[in-house]
Amino acid sequence: MNEKLTIQTHRQGLMEITNQVREVVERSGIQDGLCTVFIQHTSASLTIQENADPSARRDMEAWMNRQVPENDPLYTHTAEGPDDMPSHIKALLTSTSLGIPVIDGGLALGTWQGIFVWEHRTRPHSRRIIVNIQ
Amino acid sequence: MNEKLTIQTHRQGLMEITNQVREVVERSGIQDGLCTVFIQHTSASLTIQENADPSARRDMEAWMNRQVPENDPLYTHTAEGPDDMPSHIKALLTSTSLGIPVIDGGLALGTWQGIFVWEHRTRPHSRRIIVNIQ
Amino acid sequence: MNEKLTIQTHRQGLMEITNQVREVVERSGIQDGLCTVFIQHTSASLTIQENADPSARRDMEAWMNRQVPENDPLYTHTAEGPDDMPSHIKALLTSTSLGIPVIDGGLALGTWQGIFVWEHRTRPHSRRIIVNIQ
Numbered sequence: 001m002n003e004k005l006t007i008q009t010h011r012q013g014l015m016e017i018t019n020q021v022r023e024v025v026e027r028s029g030i031q032d033g034l035c036t037v038f039i040q041h042t043s044a045s046l047t048i049q050e051n052a053d054p055s056a057r058r059d060m061e062a063w064m065n066r067q068v069p070e071n072d073p074l075y076t077h078t079a080e081g082p083d084d085m086p087s088h089i090k091a092l093l094t095s096t097s098l099g100i101p102v103i104d105g106g107l108a109l110g111t112w113q114g115i116f117v118w119e120h121r122t123r124p125h126s127r128r129i130i131v132n133i134q
Numbered sequence: 135m136n137e138k139l140t141i142q143t144h145r146q147g148l149m150e151i152t153n154q155v156r157e158v159v160e161r162s163g164i165q166d167g168l169c170t171v172f173i174q175h176t177s178a179s180l181t182i183q184e185n186a187d188p189s190a191r192r193d194m195e196a197w198m199n200r201q202v203p204e205n206d207p208l209y210t211h212t213a214e215g216p217d218d219m220p221s222h223i224k225a226l227l228t229s230t231s232l233g234i235p236v237i238d239g240g241l242a243l244g245t246w247q248g249i250f251v252w253e254h255r256t257r258p259h260s261r262r263i264i265v266n267i268q
Numbered sequence: 269m270n271e272k273l274t275i276q277t278h279r280q281g282l283m284e285i286t287n288q289v290r291e292v293v294e295r296s297g298i299q300d301g302l303c304t305v306f307i308q309h310t311s312a313s314l315t316i317q318e319n320a321d322p323s324a325r326r327d328m329e330a331w332m333n334r335q336v337p338e339n340d341p342l343y344t345h346t347a348e349g350p351d352d353m354p355s356h357i358k359a360l361l362t363s364t365s366l367g368i369p370v371i372d373g374g375l376a377l378g379t380w381q382g383i384f385v386w387e388h389r390t391r392p393h394s395r396r397i398i399v400n401i402q
Contacts, residue, residue: 002300002369002376032136034170034266036302036367040378042318048230050176050222055211059219060226062208074330077323085327088318092328096316096381097367099170099231101266103136108264110174113230130376132302132369134268134402166270168304168400182364184310184356189345193353194360196342233304233365235270235400242270242398244308247364268402 001028005129009044009119012083014057017129018107018114021100024131025107033102036132037115043087044119044127045094051114064090087120094118102133135162139263143178143253146217148191151263152241152248155234158265159241167236170266171249177221178253178261179228185248198224221254228252236267269296273397277312277387280351282325285397286375286382289368292399293375301370304400305383311355312387312395313362319382332358355388362386370401 003024009015025035039046050056068089070082077085098115101108109115117127137158143149159169173180184190202223204216211219232249235242243249251261271292277283293303307314318324336357338350345353366383369376377383385395 002371034168034268034302036369038367038369038376040376040381042316042378042380047226048176049226053211056219056222059209059211060223063202063206063223066208068331072331074334075327077321077327085324088324089328089331092315092317093227093361095229095363099172099233099266099367101136101170101172101264103264108136108172108174110176110262112176113174128378130369130371132367134302168302168402181360182310183360187345190353190356193343193345194357197336197340197357200342227361229363233306233367233400235304235306235398237270237398242306242308244310244396246310247308 001133003131005131007117007127007129009125009127012119012122013061014116014118016051016114016116021115021131022107025102028133030102030133031105034134035100035102035107036097038097038130040128042091043121044117045091045096046098047094047116047118048098048113049116050112052112083122090120135267137265139265141251141261141263143259143261146253146256147195148250148252150185150248150250155249155265156241159236162267164236164267165239168268169234169236169241170231172231172264174262176225177255178251179225179230180232181228181250181252182232182247183250184246186246217256224254269401271399273399275385275395275397277393277395280387280390281329282384282386284319284382284384289383289399290375293370296401298370298401299373302402303368303370303375304365306365306398308396310359311389312385313359313364314366315362315384315386316366316381317384318380320380351390358388
């Protein structure tokens with residue numbers, strides 16, 4: 001079973017989509033299986049991270065921005081703007097697909113885990129995500 | 135099929151769990167399929183790495199500790215101790231889930247590949263891992 | 269269904285294998301499912317990245333080489349050459365397995381996404397990849 005989600009991002013940073021993925025799993029009626037979340041982009045990515053304290057997310061974003069800065073003289077791929085090449089590198093370091101077990105009809109996430117889209121571009125984007133359930 | 139494993143970590147660093155995952159695959163009796171290993175935490179993570187020479191593991195740990203140091207003035211999420219925020223970033227850079235083909239009733243790992251839990255916290259923890267086999 | 273591919277790499281860097289994976293999916297005849305690509309090595313890895321402009325790939329390679337240099341005095345695992353330990357760290361930061369939905373008999377990749385093997389060693393290697401389709 002595949003269901004497509006469209007996620008409207010508002011700015012650069014982590015945006016939680018746990019509820020949207022959970023609803024797809026519930027609609028599927030599948031009790032035990034595997035849920036794969038896949039993002040069809042190379043300048044936004046996925047991660048499972050702590051969803052309790054927003055300060056952890058802000059620190060991850062700040063660390064990543066320091067590690068992969070804009071306007072690095074190393075970049076030659078600059079035609080699409082200063083946030084484009086950092087976006088690809090940040091996507092490289094995080095995930096394009098996530099596999100999450102489904103148990104008793106629900107996502108088997110840990111207590112503090114949430115599923116996030118990480119928008120790496122500065123401007124808002126409409127991001128296509130596929131939720132695949134086996 | 136889902137089976138839960140509890141892994142007791144002893145200290146910060148990589149800890150091999152290939153045998154525990156292999157045993158779940160063998161118990162399942164599945165000949166050809168997909169094994170997904172999922173960790174239900176955001177301050178410990180998974181990786182498949184070389185399991186022959188412990189010096190490669192030590193170097194990976196040392197590199198990661200230099201890259202993501204404790205007490206970085208950038209961190210604001212510090213209430214849970216100096217090893218907490220680095221743990222989330224290290225988890226971000228490695229994996230929360232791994233998909234491994236099952237062929238002829240066994241994990242199709244390469245000759246030098248082992249499955250590892252990476253404990254990012256300083257103190258020992260009891261870590262919950264789900265092995266999902268399709 | 270599992271099919272093994274052997275990919276001959278020519279040098280350090282990203283090498284696109286989208287067509288080879290696509291052919292396995294088409295041969296399988298599976299209409300809707302999940303394709304997992306798995307590499308049986310720890311000094312080469314996988315990633316899904318932009319496949320339109322080669323300059324993006326070159327910048328990713330250059331960034332990674334600066335981030336994980338050869339001959340870092342931190343390394344103790346040096347017996348297999350100066351490119352060996354950086355290879356393991358680069359593999360750690362990228363992916364050993366990728367899950368991609370199969371929809372209507374094809375890989376559900378985004379418009380600009382390609383599947384790449386990243387050879388991290390300097391010399392050419394023969395790399396074993398498994399394409400698993402559920």
